Amino acid sequence: MLRIHFTGADLAGVRMAARPDVLWETILSFHRLRDRRGALVYGEWRSETRTRLNGETRLLGALVPARGYFPDFLTPPQGLHGLDTALEAVRATTPARLHTELGLLSAERPAAAPLPSWTAALAEGRPEPLSRLLGALRGYHGAAIEPYWTYIQARVEADRAVRGRALLDGGAEELLASLPPMLRWHAPVLEADYPVDRDVRLDGRGLLLQPSYFCRGTAVMYRDPGLPPVLVYPVTHTEPPAASGEPGGAPLGKLVGHTRSAVLKAIGPGGTTSELARRAGVSLASASQHAGVLREAGLVVTLRQGSSVLHTLTPLGAALLHGGAQPVRERQRRYARNGPVTS
Secondary structure (H helix, E strand, O other), X not given: OEEEEOOHHHHHOEEEOOOOOHHHHHHXXXXXXXOOOOHHHHHHHHHHHHHHOOOHHHXXXXXXXXXXXXXXXXXXXXXXXXXXXXXXXXXXXXXHHHHHHHHHHHHOOOOOOOOOOHHHHHHOOOHHHHHHXXXXXXXXXXXXXXXXXXXXXXXXXXXXXXXXHHHHHHHHHHHXXXXXXXXXXXXXXXXXXXXXXXXXXXXXOOEEEEEEOOOOOOOEOOOOOOOOOEEEEEOOXXXXXXXXXXXXXXXXXXXXXXXXXXXXXXXXXXXXXXXXXXXXXXXXXXXXXXXHHHHHOXXXXXXXXXXXXXXXXOHHHHHHOOOOOHHHHHHHHHHHHHOOOOO
């Protein structure tokens, strides 16, 4: 079990990540690629991703075992700012840190399966193996993450909306109590299902909550207690990821008329079905029906929150509110060059 100990200052310092983290999603998806669990959510993604891979798994597999520790330097905080920035942060890892973390990884490997010889040069900070690693991370991300990035963003944003409402309703403690069932708030300790017994004392540093599409089953934290505290936890899954941010044909054809446009605008800041009905000036049944059509068109994500459901816009839905589908394609091109785009 993992136990995270909070002080009053830590509660004041609890915050939500603003967007998905490209390297946490990349590394955690590599775990999902190799296991057979979660077939309903990840099965089609696994099949599609494997057809696009080109040898990246051999190199990454040495540093990211199927279970247990993987080096913290693979998921720097800069992962929130896009792939290029994140990979530059990995490149800037000091030789001393590489040596320490690869030593930890080696110590946890079975004696019959030591790390491959090239990792010794990596542990010394030599540029050639580090460049190979960065190339493998970029190639794997392009195959496994980039085609689904719009969908991943939508799922993380939907989770953020749920946590944000909990924070507004009851503060940091209500936010912590709203986290998925594998995380349990017993003030002043947040307990989590975890493969090892571990206590983390925040000591006034606060905690960054990072929802993740590819995190599954248990939350994840850095091994090094000296790093900024980050808790990565699974979002709620309702359907498999879509490989394109573009609207589908038949569902989008239903998206016409003043009332449905009004409901789409009403969803803008996120809201329950009752709130949508009130904002759009329609009946509860009408708001529910229109929200369902918008969800089928890929414009809305719906999550259950207690006895209510909470609707939030997907990136595509937000783009359509600002002039149609073209901005989505432009955002995808800009992301490929510069990382996530914020409005």
